[in-house]
Amino acid sequence: MGALSFVCAALLCLILGFLLYESWSLVADGRWLSFFSQTGWYPLEGLFGMTPMIFASLVLTFGSLVIALPVGLACAIFLEFYAKGWVKKSFQSLLNLLAGIPSVVLGLWGLTELVPLIGQIKAPGTSVLAGAVVLSLMILPTLALTSYAALTSVDRSILAGAQALGLTQKTQILAIAVPAARSGIMSGVLLASARALGETMVVLMVAGNVVQMPSSLFAPVRALTANIALEMAYALGGHRASLYVSGLLLTIIVWILAYLASYLFNKGRTVSHD
Amino acid sequence: MIVAETLAPRLSEDIIESRAPAHIKVNELAIYYGKKLAVNGISLSLHRGKITALIGPSGCGKTSFLTTLNQLSKLNNQVTVTGEIHFDGENLTQNNVDLLSLRRRVGMIFQKPNPFPLSIFKNLDIPLKEHGFKNRAERIEKIENALKAVGLWDEVKDRLNTSALSLSGGQQQRLCIARALVLEPEVLLMDEPCSALDPISSGIVEELISSLRDKYTVVIVTHNLAQAKRISDYTAFFWTQNGAGKLIEFNNTRQLFSGPKDERTAAYISGIKG
Numbered sequence: 001m002g003a004l005s006f007v008c009a010a011l012l013c014l015i016l017g018f019l020l021y022e023s024w025s026l027v028a029d030g031r032w033l034s035f036f037s038q039t040g041w042y043p044l045e046g047l048f049g050m051t052p053m054i055f056a057s058l059v060l061t062f063g064s065l066v067i068a069l070p071v072g073l074a075c076a077i078f079l080e081f082y083a084k085g086w087v088k089k090s091f092q093s094l095l096n097l098l099a100g101i102p103s104v105v106l107g108l109w110g111l112t113e114l115v116p117l118i119g120q121i122k123a124p125g126t127s128v129l130a131g132a133v134v135l136s137l138m139i140l141p142t143l144a145l146t147s148y149a150a151l152t153s154v155d156r157s158i159l160a161g162a163q164a165l166g167l168t169q170k171t172q173i174l175a176i177a178v179p180a181a182r183s184g185i186m187s188g189v190l191l192a193s194a195r196a197l198g199e200t201m202v203v204l205m206v207a208g209n210v211v212q213m214p215s216s217l218f219a220p221v222r223a224l225t226a227n228i229a230l231e232m233a234y235a236l237g238g239h240r241a242s243l244y245v246s247g248l249l250l251t252i253i254v255w256i257l258a259y260l261a262s263y264l265f266n267k268g269r270t271v272s273h274d
Numbered sequence: 275m276i277v278a279e280t281l282a283p284r285l286s287e288d289i290i291e292s293r294a295p296a297h298i299k300v301n302e303l304a305i306y307y308g309k310k311l312a313v314n315g316i317s318l319s320l321h322r323g324k325i326t327a328l329i330g331p332s333g334c335g336k337t338s339f340l341t342t343l344n345q346l347s348k349l350n351n352q353v354t355v356t357g358e359i360h361f362d363g364e365n366l367t368q369n370n371v372d373l374l375s376l377r378r379r380v381g382m383i384f385q386k387p388n389p390f391p392l393s394i395f396k397n398l399d400i401p402l403k404e405h406g407f408k409n410r411a412e413r414i415e416k417i418e419n420a421l422k423a424v425g426l427w428d429e430v431k432d433r434l435n436t437s438a439l440s441l442s443g444g445q446q447q448r449l450c451i452a453r454a455l456v457l458e459p460e461v462l463l464m465d466e467p468c469s470a471l472d473p474i475s476s477g478i479v480e481e482l483i484s485s486l487r488d489k490y491t492v493v494i495v496t497h498n499l500a501q502a503k504r505i506s507d508y509t510a511f512f513w514t515q516n517g518a519g520k521l522i523e524f525n526n527t528r529q530l531f532s533g534p535k536d537e538r539t540a541a542y543i544s545g546i547k548g
Binding site for chain 1: 374381390391392400517
């Protein structure tokens with residue numbers, strides 16, 4: 001057991017070390033700052049402006065959260081307060097099933113069904129909107145299941161108190177249970193953002209891959225992750241190092257999000273059981 | 275002659291007692307968990323403006339009886355109740371009782387303080403809003419009055435927007451009492467409200483309960499016989515018989531403690547049994 005966890009920790013360190021090593025040539029001489037200052041992404045000419053892609057990644061993540069959070073919370077509330085017996089069990093396994101669908105399958109569905117639909121409203125169809133919708137499907141189970149766990153851990157005596165005051169079930173849920181579970185729900189949101197931010201295949205397939213600032217919902221954009229996947233095969237020298245820097249950046253952001261998520265989740269547990 | 279002399283003071287006392295009108299009249303109440311009989315033989319009157327203590331060893335159905343009075347027993351769908359509870363011309367054991375308005379009129383305080391993990395203000399504001407107080411100024415006034423009634427106003431008036439969980443245990447319990455009082459109920463049910471508190475807080479809460487006499491009809495479950503003796507006007511003694519709880523004796527507190535009619539009562543209050 002101890003040896004296995006050591007291997008696991010060592011692997012993580014190796015990955016981080018490798019990313020640092022490969023991106024060092026740009027980090028050491030400060031050229032990585034040009035990622036944020038330069039406007040264009042022309043790596044062959046030494047222009048490494050990544051801001052549009054960073055923004056695209058953030059907008060895609062945020063968009064998917066806007067869609068998935070209300071739905072996920074509704075699923076969690078349904079599971080905790082309304083569903084009983086076999087309905088509850090099968091609903092839960094449906095969510096687990098959705099979590100298990102490979103992202104490339106979701107991407108394929110997005111590309112063949114959703115993109116043409118959006119394309120009818122505004123061409124070309126591959127867009128921020130398409131990316132956010134398919135990503136939201138991917139993170140929905142995470143949001144629903146973590147919110148459900150957070151609602152389940154709300155102290156039952158608080159809800160009994162609410163009932164003894166003659167509060168309707170709607171008030172009990174929306175005014176008391178959900179706020180009481182907020183840190184657990186927030187930790188689910190952070191986990192889901194980490195997942196959406198790091199997702200590559202879906203955004204590569206449906207978001208359009210044009211390097212530009214996301215100016216509208218229908219604009220095709222390229223996310224940081226998609227950029228690495230698209231260009232790694234032929235990147236050399238500074239170009240290659242710049243891709244590693246963006247990988248390093250993503251890794252660090254995702255780790256921070258995951259850390260915050262577990263911190264909030266534990267905090268929520270101790271507060272509600274005090 | 276001697277008999278008449280010894281009976282005389284008792285008789286006059288009984289006449290005085292019977293002038294306090296019954297607020298809730300319980301007749302042959304029995305409670306079942308599934309098919310198992312939990313408590314039976316409960317027939318008693320809860321007098322308006324008086325404090326009635328329910329005493330007896332653990333597991334003899336005091337709390338189960340208490341929760342039938344605001345129908346919180348319905349939370350557990352295993353529970354069935356037979357017999358009658360007359361409250362203002364309505365029989366609460368019937369199925370057509372409006373639970374929300376009943377619970378507004380019959381407040382409840384739990385063993386463990388259970389404030390909502392929200393701000394102090396919201397703890398009292400949410401129930402008021404729920405029960406139709408739309409005017410914010412009116413709500414603020416009611417909240418101030420309720421907090422004054424439990425002696426908490428001076429302690430919390432400058433931090434109404436901080437979390438209720440930042441209060442001490444005794445303060446939390448007084449906040450829960452304020453939360454019940456803010457709805458101006460007629461009856462207050464208390465399930466060992468002091469047992470989770472330190473001695474000083476317990477003393478403060480006990481004094482507070484005493485001060486509620488005349489304004490509210492109070493029913494309090496307590497394991498503390500001295501407390502029952504100090505604060506209650508009437509006492510009901512429960513005991514386990516053949517594996518089920520039973521009301522053994524009900525009388526005004528002074529008579530029950532000075533001249534118990536049942537030998538089990540006598541043994542329990544003298545500390546021999548239970």
